[in-house]
Amino acid sequence: MDTMCVHATTIHSATAVADARDTTRSFLEALRQPVVNSETADTAVLVVSELVTNALRHGGGSNTLRLAAHPDTIEVAVDYPSSQAPRMRTPDLNDGTGGYGWPMVNCLARTTAVTRRPSGGKTVSALLPR
Secondary structure, three states: OOOEEEEEEOOOOOOOOHHHHHHHHHHHHHOOOOOOOOOHHHHHHHHHHHHHHHHHHOOOOOOEEEEEOOOOEEEEEEEEOOOOOOOOOOOOOOOOOOOHHHHHHHHHEEEEEEOOOOOEEEEEEEEEEO
């Protein structure tokens, strides 16, 4: 069994989304027994990219990425100051205002959760198959 956790860099700008993806790949590459296959890694990186991008777009401040590996799952969590929960909406095909990310994360994850933090803001998390 291989359980591992990392608290990644606090993210302040859109340029840091690439850093969050790199951190995720490094985290996954360090896992042993079972080793994470490339499809699972790509899914985790995509989910991280979407959650961090949404946090930057809708969060209004610093955001923190947390990753944890459990025997059968990978947990991705992003903390940010906004208390407004993500919502499903019809994707915008004309003006490019989004609507694709949250539904995609929900399709890729075993489960998602939005937890309000006592200090304010929220944590958005996704549990992915390992």
